[in-house]
Amino acid sequence: MITTVTANPSVDRTLEVRALLPGEVLRARAWSTDPGGKGVNVSRALHRNGAATTALLPLGGAPGAELAALLAEQGVPCERVEVAAPTRSNVTLTDAAGTTTKINMPGAPLTGAETRALVEAADALLAAGPRWLVAAGSLPEGAPADLYARLARAAARAGVRVAVDTSGPALRAAVEGGGLDLVTPNDAELAELAGEELATVGDAVAAARRALAPGNGAVLLTLGRHGALLVDHGASAWAGGPALAPRSSVGAGDCALAGYLAASGTPHERLAAAVAWGRAAAALPGSTVPGPGDLHPEQVRVVADPAPELLIKEL
Numbered sequence: 001m002i003t004t005v006t007a008n009p010s011v012d013r014t015l016e017v018r019a020l021l022p023g024e025v026l027r028a029r030a031w032s033t034d035p036g037g038k039g040v041n042v043s044r045a046l047h048r049n050g051a052a053t054t055a056l057l058p059l060g061g062a063p064g065a066e067l068a069a070l071l072a073e074q075g076v077p078c079e080r081v082e083v084a085a086p087t088r089s090n091v092t093l094t095d096a097a098g099t100t101t102k103i104n105m106p107g108a109p110l111t112g113a114e115t116r117a118l119v120e121a122a123d124a125l126l127a128a129g130p131r132w133l134v135a136a137g138s139l140p141e142g143a144p145a146d147l148y149a150r151l152a153r154a155a156a157r158a159g160v161r162v163a164v165d166t167s168g169p170a171l172r173a174a175v176e177g178g179g180l181d182l183v184t185p186n187d188a189e190l191a192e193l194a195g196e197e198l199a200t201v202g203d204a205v206a207a208a209r210r211a212l213a214p215g216n217g218a219v220l221l222t223l224g225r226h227g228a229l230l231v232d233h234g235a236s237a238w239a240g241g242p243a244l245a246p247r248s249s250v251g252a253g254d255c256a257l258a259g260y261l262a263a264s265g266t267p268h269e270r271l272a273a274a275v276a277w278g279r280a281a282a283a284l285p286g287s288t289v290p291g292p293g294d295l296h297p298e299q300v301r302v303v304a305d306p307a308p309e310l311l312i313k314e315l
Helices: 038-048 061-074 112-126 147-158 168-177 187-194 201-212 252-262 267-282
Strands: 002-006 010-016 030-036 053-059 078-082 088-094 100-103 132-136 161-165 218-222 228-232 236-240 301-304
Touching: 002 038, 002 112, 010 061, 030 038, 030 061, 038 053, 038 061, 038 132, 038 161, 038 252, 053 061, 053 112, 061 078, 078 112, 112 132, 112 147, 132 147, 132 252, 147 161, 147 168, 161 168, 161 252, 168 187, 187 201, 187 218, 201 218, 201 228, 201 236, 218 252, 218 267, 228 267, 236 267, 252 267, 267 301
Parallel strands: 002 053, 002 132, 010 088, 053 078, 132 161
Antiparallel strands: 010 030, 088 100, 218 228, 228 236, 236 301
């Protein structure tokens, strides 16, 4: 069982257009509505590929009811914490070239009582002994910056491995709190945490190792079309595949995390699974998650300890 916690879930609405032309009237060629939020996407991808999962999330108002109904339609088990403010909706525009433009609402604010209810619900799920707890996504207004750090400490007390996928102050608080088994930023999020540009593989590995220093286990750094790096205290590895024409990048990093958690075997095998799942998601419309038939691990190449002088944009 893999439990996910998404503090700021959303209803994701995706529109596909031929070209995104500001100021013009555009007609959508296709559209979709999906449950959204990083942890929600992890649970959706896991469930579609036969892995047991439960998604914990606060839901409010008509959009919250819609999100719960969408999860039910997909068969994804969901534990909900009722909140007063309505759940947000996000809009994504994708064009024929595969360029994604995402407009995210700030999200429903959480009161102190609602935050405590979310933590208590997470504690109850941890008592059941999942293999992993995934704390993922942005934090809404009112939620403390160390919310995911608190959940990580609760997971440690329960003997449950924890992965954190967030950004900004929430990422910094979680990393500095230590005890994370896996940190999963993208290159922009790690660069913000490090306070410097990450141009080369060496830059990225050094920044990842600094994130490990407070007592964290490994960094899975997603690099979009350039693959992913896995860095621990002793080694690093890169994985990627041939050039891919993306249809939508929304949720690709979340699916990469799901692939890593679902896989077994060596760290390299888990990294290869992460890249296969992420690439599959990028080839699908909107925030559709891949199923077994969409995955092509045979296309993924893993390189141990890649040369530090390599430019990330050339991987």
